[in-house]
Amino acid sequence: MTSSTDTAPAEDAVTPEVTLTKISGPSEGWRQRLRNTDRRRLAAVLVVLAVLAGGVTWWLLQRGDLPEDAAFRLGDVVVSADDVDRRVDGLQALYGVQPPQEGAEKSDFLRDAAKSMAVQLMLEDEARARDIVIAAKEVDETLQALITQRYPDGGRTAFVAALGELGATEEQVRDEIRDQLLVSRLFDDVAGGVDVTEAELEETFEERREELATPVRRTLSNIVVADEQAAQAVLQRLRRGQKFAAVARSTSLDSATRDGGGSLGDVSAADLEGDYAAAAFGAEVGGLFGPVKTESGWNVGKVERALPARAAVYAELRDALRETVLAEKSLEKWRGWLSEVIKGHDVTYADGFRPKDPDAVPDIDQANVTGSR
Known part of the structure; x- marks a missing residue:
């Protein structure tokens, strides 16, 4: 057996063990002494070694020592x-x-x-x-x-x-x-x-009524390119009358929206990165905006339509709210x-x-x- 302080752990986590003696491949002198040893004394020695091995292993575990290349030990x-x-x-x-x-x-x-x-x-x-x-x-x-x-x-x-x-x-x-x-x-x-009662749902709805309301939203389309120069080129194409969806399909780096003509759907300002939100909600309906740099790249967008805020209605939100509360x-x-x-x-x-x-x-x-x- 080998000590965990001497041998690097295998790919899977291993159990620390302790080297006490090596009895494989004994010398001829050892064999002669073994033949001359009283079997009962030998048995007693082996029992003592086994107990000692367990005791040393326990001591190593208890004192908190870790091998040099260890990240952590959980139990043994x-x-x-x-x-x-x-x-x-x-x-x-x-x-x-x-x-x-x-x-x-x-x-x-x-x-x-x-x-x-x-x-x-x-x-x-x-x-x-x-x-x-x-x-x-x-x-x-x-x-x-x-x-x-x-x-x-x-x-x-x-x-x-x-x-x-x-x-x-x-x-x-x-x-x-x-x-x-x-x-x-x-x-x-x-x-x-877990379960939720109707009374709990109604109480939760009242507590969250304001946050459950639908904020002002805009339907946006977007094109992502690698740099500002490419974004300016996209803007020029759009201003010359090329269709936004066609330019998005041929140009945008955003694989999630590219095939859909760059459509982002209906979004609120809170759904967007700060600079992009400011540009998108500052533009006129039907107008272009950008270039705007975000984590995904340089963006050129279009405001397709504006949607007003809507108050929360319990009957409409009940099922979705129930799933949220259960989760x-x-x-x-x-x-x-x-x-x-x-x-x-x-x-x-x-x-x-x-x-x-x-x-x-x-x-x-x-x-x-x-x-x-």
């Missing part, structure tokens, strides 16, 4: 820094997550990633206790749906090429999918069965349960991976980015 399972890096690679391939490259943001991201991995291991323990198992067929079907959605043109070939560019493997992506399916199944098992109740139940699970597990983090609040339940954004781990 050690997860290495390389394990965390491989998990991040999988997140990039699966979700397009781009981890920060330097400074405090990178440090915080790694701490969140380590904590989310620790929480995922806890959830796997809980799932086993509830006999929750994710079949390989479910993973296959989910992966295929992902490839179809993310790589509509290149399919599996494009997916494999993307993995190669990221330095990730399909097995990492499959593991991530399995984890997500497992958490979803466990959530249903833990947080299912909120389920989440509250889940977070309460998860808090107890986290507090009930012994986790030791390395300095570079220790979260600010190890016992806190991960927030929604962190759970989505790092897979609830």
Whole structure:
């Protein structure tokens, strides 16, 4: 056996063990002494060694020591820094997550990633206790749906090429999918069965009447290009009378709206980035606006129509509000349960991976980015 302080953890988390002696391949002198040893004394020695091994392992675990390359230990399972890096690679391939490259943001991201991995291991323990198992067929079907959605043109070939560019493997992506399916199944098992009465719905509606009202909206169309010069060229084409939808289909970099002629649908100012919202809601109906730079690129837009604000009507919103309240109740139940699970597990983090609040339940954004781990 080997000590966890001497041997790097395998790709999967390993259990720290302790080297006491090596009895494979003994010398001839050792064989002679063994033949001359009273069998009962030998048996007693082996029992003592076994007890000592268990005691030393327990002592190592209790004193909080971690191997140099460890990110954290959960119980007797050690997860290495390389394990965390491989998990991040999988997140990039699966979700397009781009981890920060330097400074405090990178440090915080790694701490969140380590904590989310620790929480995922806890959830796997809980799932086993509830006999929750994710079949390989479910993973296959989910992966295929992902490839179809993310790589509509290149399919599996494009997916494999993307993995190669990221330095990730399909097995990492499959593991991530399995984890997500497992958490979803466990959530249903833990947080299912909530209900809401009509009186609760009506009370919630009154409390949220103002925020449930429909604000002033505008129907917008939009074209995204790479730089300001290209945006000015788009504006010139539109001002010369070319159809907005045709220019969008041939020019826009936004694959989500391009095929629809650049249509953004009905949006409020709160739905948009600040500078873009100001331009879109400052333009006349039927008018063009831009170029405006946003996170997605340089934008040229058109106001198709203006829609007035509308007060909230309970009969119209009841069903959607009910779904919202049920989701909120389920989440509250889940977070309460998860808090107890986290507090009930012994986790030791390395300095570079220790979260600010190890016992806190991960927030929604962190759970989505790092897979609830």
